[in-house]
Amino acid sequence: MAEKMTYKDAGVNIDAGNASVKLIKDSVRATYRPEVLGDLGGFGGLFALNAGKDGKYKEPVLVSGTDGVGTKLKIAFLLGKHDTVGQDAVAMCVNDILVQGAEPLFFLDYLAVGKLDPEQVADVVKGVANACKESGCALIGGETAEMAGFYPNGEYDIAGFCVGAVEKSKLITSERVKEGDVLLGLPSTGVHSNGFSLVRKIVFERQGMKGDEYMDELGTTIGEALLTPTRLYPKTCLPLIEKFDIHGMVHITGGGFYDNIPRALPEELAVEINDDAWEMPPIFALLQKWGNVDWPEMYRTFNMGIGMILIASADEAAKMKAHLEAEGETVYEIGKVVKGNHDVTIKGGVFHG
Template sequence: MEKMTYRDAGVDIDAGNKSVSLIKDCVRATYRPEVLGDLGGFGGLFALNMKDYEEPVLVSGTDGVGTKLCLAFMLNRHDTIGQDAVAMCVNDILVQGAEPLFFLDYLAVGKLLPQQVAEVVTGVANACRESGCALIGGETAEMAGFYPAGEYDIAGFSVGIVERSKLITSDRVRAGDVLLGLPSSGVHSNGYSLVRKICFECMGFNGGEYVEELGGTLGEELLTPTRLYPRVCLPLIRSFDIHGMVHITGGGFYENIPRALPENMGAEIDASAWEMPAIFRLLQKWGNVDRTEMYRTFNMGIGMVLIVSPGEAERIAARLAEERERVYRIGHVTEGAHEVVVRGGVFDA
């Protein structure tokens, strides 16, 4: 009987080694002073700096990218997906006041293509560097027969730190507090099962169509990576009294905002306070999607919400204006039912 190798079973160790060689420089570029060791260990090492904290609290989060990956496969573009994986984790821990410290990724592939892996992980590393966190480890698993060749899944895990007195919960939220919205970069990474059904099943698009309202192709718009909010929000958390924060992800306005509110409070949103990006108008029109369904599925152009007192709202808006960052006063906290009411805003008929 002819001798068999792991490669005969569909797993190429040499390709894995080549992938590591392609990504090692961009990974090292993310390292903070607290990182110990280098690539190749069984675990990532991070020496926690305790001297700057009286009561440090670690905050962790994990997430994936979801069916947005199907677009990356369809368009054979893999340089943006890594940022999505990072953003979904670091934005989530940020809303509790945490500074992201480090990130680990898990990439599972059907067939290990070193250049494809390098594109994905380079996107992860660039996003980590932008967020100020170190990429201290990861796993690339070649799972022959489990994923079709050329396809993969990616998930991530992030850990951050916050002083206990600065931990953001719903405890300080009060009726009358103002909701400040920071713009999204587009659809981000939620609602793509509906996006794909509308665009590719119902409309028959292939992603390469130039859409005048978007100023580019549909595929380019839909693969725009999720915005990273730590750089903008961490200075605000340190300088102002932030009562609450909301990362608008799956569940849109109706499901996410109540998570940052006490049980006896709700919120009223004025959807006319910001200009809805064209992609959401198009999705609603192409799919004949109900208004409520839009606001409970998509971010509608607002990716992060700060809940602050009216006085702080003015000061925060002024600070963001100095930094040339857009911010919108999108609503306020109400007393009573634990629900969100969205008013205003216009959809195309």
Template sequence: MDKKLTYKDSGVDIDAGNYSVKLIRDSVKATYRPEVLGDLGGFGGLFALAANRYKEPVLVSGTDGVGTKLRLAFMLDRHDTIGQDAVAMCVNDILVQGAEPLFFLDYLAVGKLDPEQVAAVVGGVARACKESGCALIGGETAEMGGFYPAGEYDIAGFSVGVVEKSKLITGARVHEGDLLLGLPSSGVHSNGYSLVRKICFERKGFKGDEYIEMLGKTIGEALLTPTRLYPATCLPLIRAFDIHGMVHITGGGFYENIPRAIPEGLAVTVDADAWEVPAIFRLLQEWGNVDWKEMYRTFNMGIGMVLIAAEDESKKIEASLAERGEPVYEIGRVTKGGHDVTIKGGVFHG
């Protein structure tokens, strides 16, 4: 007689899934805001929007993943930072519309469920949610045996935020003469990792544990630095000042992202001398013999978020950031033009 099969025999371990939930319960609940209703384990996350706080609330949503940066996490068997990347890519995107992140959901698909690995990933998600002020109100962990190799996974995130309609940032009010203020990135963030891997692990042959003097850490540690979370820095500015536009410098770098925040008939000139390009980007350019224009259209080059405002308002924003010890750089200006970006100065050639 054939052996009786169970779901576990097919690659799905329900008990391991239950243990994963037990491991993450406390870190998830630590993210809850007063508006969260219910508890972990429901079919849907419940969030009671405090509508009386707003005259005309606009909900803003965003979704994203981490991309091939995950390959580094697998290679180095380090999973405690990837969750922040997933959160940051979503909350930073909705932030540029002026939205305060309210809640977040994650989707984690694994080959074979390892409760400790899941706890490390979701723990990173929870810490990033708490730092961003949003609640982790739900998620899904799918065990997909035969679809992903054991030890590997993919993660995506979904975030919803709210902004008063009068404070919605669309870029429509950007005008000639506005300044661009750049906020530093924490590193490569979560874009361009297909090129990063080709440079570092194919061309250079790194294994990830090589100590790089210019970086003061191993190449693996540098490349796994999680994406910076900008809500805590930017939300007070959005509420206090007249910001015309915001740009999250993600895939496509300066050339693809900045035009998304300016109207037709305008252009932007970026001064690459305004900030020091971090060592990791200079090394990637050197190791890969990458054209500088390609660098600025692939990576954030040390600037992860851009605010666009009139010159007098920009000075007030800079002063506010200085009071909080936050670095900021005047990186460019809006001009008349063909809805494009020109980069001048620095090490830029092309």
């Protein structure tokens, strides 16, 4: 008679999954908003939208977004550091829906692992929960899948899904953008979560680094600098959407300046960027130097120090800039909207083209 087998023999440990849930419960509950119904353990997350005659939204438009962290995870595996990538997963989603004026309401994560390590899962999900809390967004559900033989032990992938809402009259679309509008740039925290296939090729293949090398220019190790999580912009930008007439917003993600800015423009308009307007973080200068990367390629791959762009009339932009600076925020006037063919021109001291 053949030897009896269990699911655990095939590499899936249900007990470890239950242990993971226990470790993350408090972090998840700390993100709940008043609209959340029920608790952990249901088949679906429940959220009562505050809409209607007496609610916050009179004509709510739901805005949704989904994304992952990408190959930045390879650096987390290399360094054994898993407490920051959860924020990356959240930020990539909430920042995307924010550009249409949406307040993030709730988030769900999907974490797939080769072999379930409850402590590792807890680190990742606590990062998700902390980012949700900072963004005012409830973590109402998720899935952890143990996929034995599919991912190497110690490795995983994480993605997320976010839903937000915006009052229809406040919805930000490209139709609002006008010639003469000004672009304000909000700083990034570093590379964020894009371009890491190139980053890894430059840093770990060409330079032969291991990730623990201290870099004077960065004030930390190269690995720690690269794992700096994507900035969360909702807390800064949501009050601006309520207070000012914003014509457009751009989250600088994959595709950099050249592919993302046109997404916020009507077909007959273009943008001129002055890259003298902000100080490029040193990580980008190092990557450009080590990889001998052409400047146009840098601006098409990375955020170059600007993670979010706000577009408004000159008068409104000046008021927004003054408001942000009074709140202690750093903000740069980085360009303007001109007539053109839906393109982006970058001029200044770093790159002319």
